[in-house]
Every structure is written in C-alpha cells, then in structure tokens.
Amino acid sequence: MKIADKERIISNILLLTALSSIGALALITVFIFVEGLPVILKTGIFDFIFGMKWKPAKGIFSIFPMIAGSFAVMAGAMMVSVPFALCCSIYLAEFAGDTARKFIKPAIELLAGIPSVVYGFIGVTVLVPFVKNYIGGNGFSVLSCSLVLGVMVLPTITSISFDALRAVPASYREGALALGATRWQAVKMAVVPAAGSGIIAAVILGMGRAIGETMAVIMIAGNSLIIPLSPLDPVRTLTSNIALEMGYASGAHRQALFATGVVLFIIIMGLNVLATRIINRAVK
C-alpha cells in the first residue's frame, strides 16, 4: 500500500471519530426536542415561557419563575465572581513572578475539580445557616447560591481571561512603558482593553457554567416556585427543576421537564455561540 493511501485511511478514521462526537450532540438535540416540543406547543410557546404557574398534578406547565430564577442566580454569581476573577487573572498575567504563578494558577484551577455536590454540601451545612442567622430569611436563597456559584465559576473566568491577557503582544506593554506609563497604567490602558473581547468571552462562558450548574444549586436554593424579588428569597432554577422532579415524573410531566431542557439548551447554546463569536471577532 502506498504511503499516501495509508495517510488517507488514517485521516478518514480520525474524521469519523471527530464526527461521532458531533453525532452524539445531534442525537441529544433531536431527543430533547422531540420529547419536549409537544408540551411547549400544547401549552403555547408564550404561555410556557411567560406563564407563572407550574402545577404538574393539574397539567399546568409554565416556567417563567424558573427562567427568572436561573438568571437571578447567574447574575449574582457574576457579581461575586467577575471582580475576583479579573483581578486574579491580571495579577497572574502581568504582575506575578514565576514562582507565585506556578503555585496560584493550579490552585485556582483545582477549584474546578471539586465535585459540585461537595460545594452544595458545604453550602447547606455552613453557608445556609450563616445567612439565616446573620443576614436573614431562611438561608436557602439567591444570595447563598450566588456565593457558591461565584466560587465555582472562578476558575473558568480566571483561566480564560488569563489566556486572553497573555495573548496581548509584548509590544503593547513596551509601547506604553516607553511612553512613560507605570506598569499599572500600561495594564489598565493598553493590555486590558486589548484583551477586552477575550475577557468578555470568559465572562459569558462563566455565565453558561453558572446557569448549567445543578447539584449545588438544588441543595442550597430552596427550590420554591416563586420569582425571587430579594436576594434572600428562595429560588428554583431550570436545571434544578429537571433534576428535582424527574424521579417520579411520567407522561406529560416528564415531557414538560424535557421542555424545560429545551429552554435551557437554547439559553446555553446562545451564550456559547455569543462567546465564540466574540473570540473570533477578536482574533480577526
């Protein structure tokens, strides 16, 4: 066999492997939509998304409180996480010495390796009682969720922003310094703006991670079916709605949980597409 043929066979095998993962994605997508769409269409898209009542026993399926809940928790997590992650990545990329970076960066990335049930467990045994006793409400709240999720998405945002800052050409820094800027001024006025779209993409990917998190949220959110109007209100997110009720759900109830999945799928796809677009634009 000619070498060229061998090469072609191997490249085709690799192509097939690559396609199989896309195939899995396609199957999942089709499955979720086939299972979930009938309920959405039966309820009406508008009523399903903007209705207030979720009463599976009576066949009423509307998920607005959970959409609101997911976004509330996500926004809270970003408020906690973004300032820390940003400062952290700037320090690591621009100021830290090699020794400090070699220690701090893996330590932050280790946060991503802790299973979410552990975060949830710490949240429910430490944070929830703390919030109840010292801040108010019953502890199961948007606030508790935001704090825990904020820590959970810290590594995602930090490491992607770090890469974005590192990708800024050295000439930007040198130029600023040559103009008489201090190191901080160079970072603030030249490096961070140049890495801006990468940092925004990092934040958006962090949002996707926060909105998709399930286990930790179930344990500390309280899962009430209300729109949270205060940080101390309990909240139910789209993900926890699915995980909470799938145990005994059957028939239309089960389909409605898939329909919740459809909405979640669209939100997360949207966030990912947005992040990819921003990164691509920056590269150009």
Next chain:
Amino acid sequence: MNCMTSNTKIKKHLINSIIAVSAVLLFMTPGAAHASGESRKLMIAGSTSVQPIAEKLAEHFMHKHPGIKIEVQGGGSSAGVQAAYSGAADIGMSSRELKPEEKQLKEFVVAYDAIVLIVHRDNAIENISREDIKKIFAFDITSWNGVSGSNNKGVITVLTREDGSGTRGAFEELIMGTAEIAARALVQDSTGSIREIVSNDIDGLGYISFGSLNERVKALAVDGVKPEMKTFQAKDDGSKYKVIRPFLLLTREEPAGAAKEFMNFIRSTEGVELIKKEGLVPAL
C-alpha cells in the same frame, strides 16, 4: 449528579430485568415447571400509590414462585374497588379506607402509609392541629408566633416534597384537601434532605413518612394523637392517628391459592423488609 441518580435508576432497571429474565428462565426449565405445577396468573389493579410497593413485592414473589405470574396495573383506588367487585382483577388495590357500602370485600392491609410532621428538637411544640398544618403550608400562618405550643418566634421554614412524590401526594390528600401548598414553600427531593434541614433549622417544619423518622428530629402529635403503631391501628376515632392511609389489597372472596400465597409472602420477613425499605409501616 443527575447522572448519578439516573445511573442508579438504570442499575435498578437492570437488576429488575435480570430478575425478570431469570424468573422466565427458571420457568422455562422443565424441572422448575414441574415442581410448581402449571403457570398461574394473578391480576392486580387499582391505586397508583400502592402500585410501586405491589410491583416490588410481586417481583420478589415471582422470583421465588416461578409458577405464578403477577401483573400489576394502576387505575386508582376506586377502579381497584370496582375491579375486585367485578372480578376484572383477582386483587384490587386501594390507598383509602373502604366506604361502608364497599365493606363486603375482603380487606388485607399491606402496610400503612403514615405521614409525620417533624420539627427541630429544640422547638417546644409537641402537638399541632390539622387546621394549623393546613394554614402553615398554604402560608396563611407564616410565623411560629401564630402556632400554639411553640416557644419559637421566627418565620417558619416550610419544607415540602417535589411534585410527583408519593409522600407529597399522601400529604396533600390527608391534610391539604382542596387547599394548595404555597409556591413559597421550600422544595426538597428526598425525605433525607427534609429531615436534615429540619434537624439543623430551629424554625423548620416538614413532613416525612413514618418509616424514615429518626431521633434527630421531633415528630409532632396531630390533633392530640401521637404517631405510633398503637394509634395507627386504633379503631375508635378519638385515639386514631389521622394522617395515615392504609394500603389495601381487596378480594371478593376469602383469598385462596396464588392470592393467598402472595399475601403470606407480604407477611414474611422478606416482604416486611421490602415494605420497610419503601418507608412504609408494615401491618402487624
């Protein structure tokens, strides 16, 4: 974490199907068929609340008695009573007491499904009225101030199970009646987490099945009656614990043959263990 629950489910299904397949295989071996005579069929239909435990018992029973095939169907308690009358099923299932005009059916108590209200051990309350429970879960009463017998001053942390849960179904039927559990109530997807939260929250109030009660929480008397075996089986109205429903098997005639064997199995150590595992109270 989702994966974990679905994994255990898949495992359960696998085990179930292995049991089913091995039962079939046993039946197909000539020796086994000879030993147990020709195959007999038992049709059970009725309450969907009784269905899960009946299916579980049937599964283990069939494993031991390969010559008998039991089919369990839902339909509701009234349908179960009807089916036992008409002979459409060999055995009817009911999760409510029989009405006087239905009393000519032969009753067999599989188990009691008792719901106990639980609070923190440091809460001074010992007794609560059914009316108060209803008002608390509907959020007409929100503070322990409004509940007699409690020394707490805080806002009640109201805990309920998720939609679709059998325990929630029983609670709604026995306590709430036509009233609805308020959307603000915190929702947890397992008896364990409700018990855990109540044991940590001085203001907690939740409900669990009697079988899952432990010493970390305090069970309340309801309308002056303590939840215990004696009061579950009391005949007179005053000393009977009210938040309870029997799981009944109904037959038109005195049970005989396969039906009798199945009932004997339910009373056997193995049957009683299965019932306890489901969080139900075995009948004596």
